[in-house]
Amino acid sequence: MATKIAANNLAVAVGERLILRGVDLKIEANTIVSVIGPAHSGKTTLLRVINRLIETQHEFLRSGDVLLDGGEVRRLDIDVLRRRVGLIFATPIPLPGTIFDNIAYGPRLKARLNKSRLADVVEESLRAAALWDEVKDRLQTSALRLSGGQQQRLCIARTIAVDPEVIMMDEPTSGLDPISTAQIENAMRELKSRFTWVLVTNNVKQAARVSDRVAFFLSGELVEEGEAAQIFTKPKDKRTDDYVSGRIG
Amino acid sequence: MVIRPLVWQRIVWFALAAMTLFTLVVLFFIIGFITSKGARVITPEFLFGLPERMGKEGGILPTIVATIYISLLAIAIATPIGVGSAVYLCEYTRESAITKVIRFGADALAGVPSIIFGLFGFIFFVIRLRMGWSLAAGGLTLAFMILPTIIRTSEEAIRAVPYNLREVSYSLGGAKSQTIMRVVLPNALPGILTGVILGMGRSVAETAVVIFTAGSSLLVPKSLFDPARTMAVHFYILAREGLSMERAYGTALLLIAAILFINAVAYLLMFRLTRKMR
Numbered sequence: 407m408a409t410k411i412a413a414n415n416l417a418v419a420v421g422e423r424l425i426l427r428g429v430d431l432k433i434e435a436n437t438i439v440s441v442i443g444p445a446h447s448g449k450t451t452l453l454r455v456i457n458r459l460i461e462t463q464h465e466f467l468r469s470g471d472v473l474l475d476g477g478e479v480r481r482l483d484i485d486v487l488r489r490r491v492g493l494i495f496a497t498p499i500p501l502p503g504t505i506f507d508n509i510a511y512g513p514r515l516k517a518r519l520n521k522s523r524l525a526d527v528v529e530e531s532l533r534a535a536a537l538w539d540e541v542k543d544r545l546q547t548s549a550l551r552l553s554g555g556q557q558q559r560l561c562i563a564r565t566i567a568v569d570p571e572v573i574m575m576d577e578p579t580s581g582l583d584p585i586s587t588a589q590i591e592n593a594m595r596e597l598k599s600r601f602t603w604v605l606v607t608n609n610v611k612q613a614a615r616v617s618d619r620v621a622f623f624l625s626g627e628l629v630e631e632g633e634a635a636q637i638f639t640k641p642k643d644k645r646t647d648d649y650v651s652g653r654i655g
Numbered sequence: 656m657v658i659r660p661l662v663w664q665r666i667v668w669f670a671l672a673a674m675t676l677f678t679l680v681v682l683f684f685i686i687g688f689i690t691s692k693g694a695r696v697i698t699p700e701f702l703f704g705l706p707e708r709m710g711k712e713g714g715i716l717p718t719i720v721a722t723i724y725i726s727l728l729a730i731a732i733a734t735p736i737g738v739g740s741a742v743y744l745c746e747y748t749r750e751s752a753i754t755k756v757i758r759f760g761a762d763a764l765a766g767v768p769s770i771i772f773g774l775f776g777f778i779f780f781v782i783r784l785r786m787g788w789s790l791a792a793g794g795l796t797l798a799f800m801i802l803p804t805i806i807r808t809s810e811e812a813i814r815a816v817p818y819n820l821r822e823v824s825y826s827l828g829g830a831k832s833q834t835i836m837r838v839v840l841p842n843a844l845p846g847i848l849t850g851v852i853l854g855m856g857r858s859v860a861e862t863a864v865v866i867f868t869a870g871s872s873l874l875v876p877k878s879l880f881d882p883a884r885t886m887a888v889h890f891y892i893l894a895r896e897g898l899s900m901e902r903a904y905g906t907a908l909l910l911i912a913a914i915l916f917i918n919a920v921a922y923l924l925m926f927r928l929t930r931k932m933r
Contacts, residue, residue, distance in 0.1 A: 462825055463818075489828040499819050502842055511837070512827035561823075568827055 440613035443623035492565035498557035500549035512568035535563035555586025693904030721883035728794030737805030773867035788870030801854030812846020
């Protein structure tokens with residue numbers, strides 16, 4: 407399988423703090439990769455370095471490479487990069503506005519689409535995120551009136567609408583109930599043939615449920631990466647074992 | 656002696672309610688007073704007629720026209736500049752000594768007495784740029800006067816837009832300018848509009864600046880470079896020169912009605928614009 411995203415000896419410092427140190431990671435196309443680890447282990451920073459969202463907020467230093475399909479992300483136009491690599495945040499963040507406008511936001515940034523074309527994109531994206539049936543009769547109502555789980559699926563649909571290659575999710579179900587969580591996990595599995603998924607999660611069980619491969623981070627270091635079954639049953643590193651078995655959190 | 660919490664609660668409630676009531680009473684007293692003194696003169700001839708004998712008789716049409724022109728002019732100049740400055744300060748600069756100086760300058764400017772702006776406008780626009788007493792000079796000076804208010808309220812409104820909405824836009828491939836136009840400004844609009852309404856109200860009510868820069872001609876202004884007298888100035892002159900107290904109050908009543916009207920329209924507009932966002 408082709409490598410979709412690769413980090414080679416990636417180190418990132420924000421201010422005085424070294425957030426990621428010497429990370430080597432390969433993410434294959436059309437897989438679900440979970441990035442697990444306790445708080446402050448650099449998981450979120452990894453995502454924000456990949457789509458370069460870190461550049462909007464922090465003064466930071468980066469060494470090593472981050473490659474998308476073999477090309478350094480810093481050489482890509484930033485809007486192209488972010489269309490190719492979508493990001494879902496921990497709390498659902500609908501834009502104030504209608505459900506339709508939320509989904510159409512990304513496509514409208516790029517081009518002026520005619521109404522029926524736009525409506526097709528919106529429907530297709532909402533169907534992919536398993537939200538269409540619940541909202542098809544109220545596309546023109548405010549997205550803020552949806553429940554938390556619906557809002558997060560809306561955010562996924564909004565990302566799908568720009569037709570990315572990779573979808574990264576930063577603890578997307580941390581505030582959701584089990585049913586909403588299951589809906590999102592199902593959507594990930596069903597769309598695996600279409601996207602590469604990178605899932606940052608605090609929830610070891612969730613990683614076990616959905617991932618093909620798992621990467622365990624601790625204090626900015628990639629401790630271990632491997633097949634999900636191997637990480638959860640026969641971890642090579644003692645620290646991984648301690649974390650997945652719940653001895654350290 | 657310890658006051659029991661429930662008793663204390665009642666005392667506080669009573670005190671706060673009394674303060675609110677006091678404000679309302681004063682407000683209604685002023686409006687009632689002016690209405691009782693001025694309502695009688697408000698007739699179609701007063702609204703749509705030309706003044707005679709320096710305003711002692713006749714109507715106030717030219718002052719209504721001048722008020723509308725001059726405040727719209729001030730708003731039309733100050734809003735884009737003010738909102739643009741606020742966007743620059745919030746979105747394109749990092750917090751630094753320079754932004755602090757700019758912000759301090761805007762705050763200081765907001766506190767400068769309007770007569771100083773009037774004097775500046777008189778020297779700069781009327782004399783130096785040879786505009787003469789005119790709508791243009793008045794509108795420009797009023798724009799300068801309300802600019803700091805619009806900058807500061809817009810800045811607050813823009814800062815109040817949650818940062819993560821910007822991140823959503825960026826993560827969908829939005830450029831900074833697209834993010835500002837499509838996410839930041841629409842969400843800051845109610846706050847920005849509040850500043851604009853405040854500025855409009857101050858322009859409509861201003862006298863010192865207008866006397867210095869637009870003059871006090873009683874003719875209907877036909878171009879930007881004609882002198883004009885606004886309702887507030889007309890009221891001031893009628894009362895001050897003792898021409899007609901009754902007509903002064905009539906003008907004042909219309910002035911209050913105009914400000915209420917502007918507020919009502921602005922809030923209605925705001926409601927319509929933000930309806931889809933709720």
